[in-house]
Amino acid sequence: MNTPNTSGPDPIPAVPHRPFDQHGQVDNAATESLLEVPAVKVETAELARSVVAELAARYQDAADERPWVVAFSGGKDSTLVAHLVCEAIKRVRPSRRTRPVLILSSDTQVETPAIEQFVAEQLDAIQTGSRAVNLPITSHLVRPELHETFWVRLIGYGYAAPTRNFRWCTDRLKIRPSNTFLRQLISRHGGALVLTGSRFAESGARAASLRKHTAQSVVNPHSTIKGAYLWPVIRHFTTEQVWEYLALTPAPWGGHHRRLQNLYKEANSGECAVALDETTQPCGNSRFGCWTCTVVKRDKSIEGFIGSGHDDYAGLAAFRDWLCELRDNPKRYREPIRRNGRPGNGPLTLDVRAQVLDRLLDLQADVGHQLISPEEIAVIKQVWISDRLIDPPELPQIDDPHDAGHTDEETRRSVVVDLPMPTIGAVGRTAGEDRRR
Numbered sequence: 373m374n375t376p377n378t379s380g381p382d383p384i385p386a387v388p389h390r391p392f393d394q395h396g397q398v399d400n401a402a403t404e405s406l407l408e409v410p411a412v413k414v415e416t417a418e419l420a421r422s423v424v425a426e427l428a429a430r431y432q433d434a435a436d437e438r439p440w441v442v443a444f445s446g447g448k449d450s451t452l453v454a455h456l457v458c459e460a461i462k463r464v465r466p467s468r469r470t471r472p473v474l475i476l477s478s479d480t481q482v483e484t485p486a487i488e489q490f491v492a493e494q495l496d497a498i499q500t501g502s503r504a505v506n507l508p509i510t511s512h513l514v515r516p517e518l519h520e521t522f523w524v525r526l527i528g529y530g531y532a533a534p535t536r537n538f539r540w541c542t543d544r545l546k547i548r549p550s551n552t553f554l555r556q557l558i559s560r561h562g563g564a565l566v567l568t569g570s571r572f573a574e575s576g577a578r579a580a581s582l583r584k585h586t587a588q589s590v591v592n593p594h595s596t597i598k599g600a601y602l603w604p605v606i607r608h609f610t611t612e613q614v615w616e617y618l619a620l621t622p623a624p625w626g627g628h629h630r631r632l633q634n635l636y637k638e639a640n641s642g643e644c645a646v647a648l649d650e651t652t653q654p655c656g657n658s659r660f661g662c663w664t665c666t667v668v669k670r671d672k673s674i675e676g677f678i679g680s681g682h683d684d685y686a687g688l689a690a691f692r693d694w695l696c697e698l699r700d701n702p703k704r705y706r707e708p709i710r711r712n713g714r715p716g717n718g719p720l721t722l723d724v725r726a727q728v729l730d731r732l733l734d735l736q737a738d739v740g741h742q743l744i745s746p747e748e749i750a751v752i753k754q755v756w757i758s759d760r761l762i763d764p765p766e767l768p769q770i771d772d773p774h775d776a777g778h779t780d781e782e783t784r785r786s787v788v789v790d791l792p793m794p795t796i797g798a799v800g801r802t803a804g805e806d807r808r809r
């Protein structure tokens with residue numbers, strides 16, 4: 373592993389203007405594609421051309437062997453990064469395509485169902501399409517640890533739904549899974565270059581941050597992960613140029629970006645960034661966040677989907693509002709003692725947690741999409757037992773919905789019917805009391 377050079381000018385190898393096909397021949401058909409599309413304005417095409425040239429040059433930099441990671445949320449900016457990276461590597465001779473490129477996405481497991489499905493399909497399309505034309509690009513989806521998921525924290529441990537001041541979710545659901553993946557990659561390769569979709573035009577705060585970080589070099593060390601470097605490759609694109617380019621050029625992995633445009637139209641908004649550190653904007657403040665997000669007052673994304681005909685999401689929106697209500701009425705729904713044994717707003721009562729699980733399973737049956745996994749339910753059961761909120765004999769076996777021989781409805785019923793619905797009086801212990809032992 374060579375030490376990355378992030379200060380001085382890099383040696384820039386010559387980059388062929390024309391792309392190669394999988395046999396190493398100049399691909400005339402591809403040459404006609406995106407960069408040549410006349411409908412893209414000259415200024416946008418030139419900007420894309422310069423980014424592709426820069427990417428292709430750095431890709432071939434023999435002095436730097438770090439793998440590339442594209443931080444991919446499935447939104448417009450990270451899609452453009454992935455798009456331009458594919459185009460750049462197509463312009464590199466196949467024999468020189470030795471640097472692995474990883475498309476990294478995180479699934480919080482509480483993504484809006486349409487977004488979850490779209491991102492999974494995009495990851496598959498990018499990897500399959502890249503393999504077909506001999507590009508060393510692979511897709512990777514990371515998820516939170518089981519004991520860290522939204523539902524295990526809320527239903528198992530009784531965490532109140534997150535607020536701006538008690539935002540316990542982003543780190544657990546997004547930052548840690550991505551960072552763990554990065555650290556493992558760095559331990560194998562000695563370093564990694566993370567290509568982000570950060571742009572000056574996103575906001576004043578983003579512009580100030582980018583100006584500060586790119587003053588000396590466009591590639592800068594990650595704030596917390598040693599060996600990781602960030603490279604905002606499309607920093608000079610305006611929002612209009614991002615959309616213009618995606619709308620008018622075919623996806624290099626096949627197909628087009630129309631589904632992405634439609635999703636934005638349905639959600640009437642922007643995307644939730646891949647959170648790489650604590651400075652990342654709360655995704656709840658924007659757009660394609662978790663459907664459970666209670667950090668925002670109104671979830672405009674879900675409202676947008678409902679307004680676009682996704683009537684089935686009305687139940688998700690109502691459930692989210694109910695989570696806010698449980699959080700905001702501590703006297704009624706929360707223990708009067710914190711988990712550390714001090715007086716104050718403690719965890720949700722066990723009765724409330726059991727109700728949340730019950731209603732969540734009802735909702736899951738209604739929307740026909742997995743909202744909580746059997747594995748999460750099993751961990752919730754363990755947490756309740758280990759917190760001594762309930763005795764093991766009180767918890768029956770919970771069927772695994774993946775087991776053959778059970779219809780979804782039978783499985784759901786067995787979980788709902790068999791799970792105890794204790795009241796504090798009936799159980800006789802509360803989280804706070806348990807902690808005081």
Ligand code: SF4
Pocket residue numbers: 480534539541542545546644654655656657661662664665666667
């Ligand atoms: S979208 Fe909301 S709930 Fe999801 S991680 Fe971001 S802040 Fe937390």
